[in-house]
Amino acid sequence: MRRSKAFIPTTKEAPSDAQLASHIFLSRAGFVTQVASGLYNYLPLAKRVIRKIENIINEEMAKVGAQEVELSFVTPADLWAESGRIEKFGKELLRFKDRKNNLFVLGPTHEEMMVDLVRNRVTSYKNLPLNLYQIKTKFRDEARPRFGLMRGREFIMKDAYSFHASNEDLDREFDAMEAAYKKILTRLGLDFRVVEADSGAIGGSGSKELMVIADSGEDTIAVCSKCEYGANIEAAKRSARGNIPEAPEAEFNKFLTPNIKTIDELAEFFKVDAYYTVKCVAKRVVYADESEIVLFFVRGCDNLQEAKAHNATDALDIVDVTEEELAELGLVPGFIGPLDQDKAKHVIDSDLKNAAHMICGANEVDNHFVGVDMSVLSETAYFADIAEVNEGDICPDCDGVLTFTKGIEVGHIFKLGTTYSEALNAKFLDENGKAQPFIMGTYGMGVSRLVAAVVEQHHDDNGCIWTKETAPYIVNIMISNIKDEAQVALGESLYAQLQDANVDVMIDDRKERFGFKMKDAELIGFPYTVIIGKELVNGEVQIFDRKSTEKTAVKSDMIFTKVMELL
């Protein structure tokens, strides 16, 4: 492509609302423009990067036997009613009616559509397993889109759906897809981690997220310093604490604790480690048609993890409560303890199940219990893992220590089981001629988000640094002075040679000065720029390496060979 004719509207200044490097540089370098909140135009450079990512995905999917399809973007609302998700998805589903007044939604994910496609077409175990995928625009009417391509309302997602006759076969496919996804991210040159994820509302027996490591990531992940264990903080587990602080020895007793309401105050008052205190977090748990106040108890040194609380209560939603609401139930904020269980539902963290020597609220003003042995509750109370792991906690798989890092979720793979096939009555006949619901897996990967993720990991102060696998153009030929006939002649012949060799090549043939064109090349981030300039009179040109920012002199008659060696 000739730079002079290319539609690459670069700017010196970023849109004022851009905060992330990927948003700033993809905007400044002319890859994308914003249309409305969460909606972006992909310009030629972005389109080329997307196509490269898609090609890699297609290659890796072919290797594991997944077949590409493309389902319609506009999907009948009836299907969503059939699965029950038209309620669950809520306002994120963009709904509209056609001229005949039929209700449709723009597909935010395609489980229903894919099951509908397969049901009654695949009817025998002999035709399983089956893995179908597509790379397609999705639409989710997010309450708050942000960060450019990172969290748009309209975005490109690769979504695969597998159908199996047995759980063992689903397990095999799940592992194969995980391996394929790792391969894709590795080829894209990304530093990533596969982590345990919260399967949450979608259910099923397991899910993993593929996290690209980046400080700008929206997710917190806990990773082990020693082994491969990694988990989204929403799902992270831990081993029991090793270095347990010295226990405060005390007989069970009620103790006057005037105005001591917080864990910090309590620990200070009794001179004990917060480990031996019981923290109460009160929340209103919302179910399908009612709601109630639930008291969650964790150790004073821990915090409630809301995703876990969700799972422990089958909640649709969890919202904060006011002190007034608690008072109405006869609860005393600041002094709520787990020993009095008739005022509200309790969920107690499993780490407290047999905890002794504890200090907890006495459910009356200015009083706490000391010397509490939680095991007295083990018969009657509901225990669940609801505490958030802390940095420094012990890995659940080994004796390593958990550390936190930020990640961008670029992939999420689920073992769905029969949730959707049962809801949509999609069955096959097994060896015994018996109808069985398909056992399913689903595997998502955010393609447009990957574009942003690559830039998040590969940029410097001057712009993008594309890897060879992702670069819109790998080589940029920069003619320093367009009025110099020798420079133009060499540039043009190299351009022709590289094109013949099927190299993605750009030639900067604009009538601009050296510095201007260099800045532009750095902003866009071509891996290599061949500088044809003033050294040509001495028979030399240079290759500028975007990543190292080093320039290497090359004999002008060797330049084609040298470039080909680099690729």
Next chain:
RNA sequence: CGGGGUGUAGCUCAGUAUGGUUAGAGUACCUGGUUUGGGACCAGGGGGCCGAAGGUUCGAGUCCUUUCACCCCGACCA
């Protein structure tokens, strides 16, 4: 959906407290000239329904009302 902020040239922003010629700057763009190794310089030029609608006024970018959009914090996010 709660709380806050901003809408003026393609982009980044002044101007709005206190209404008053023809609405500005930088950048980008066009023409000519000089320049040509790190976002050049000089001269000339094009570009605006001041987010939209209504109102107050002799007069509104500026004041009032309504509304829309975008952004930020939070909630939300198979």
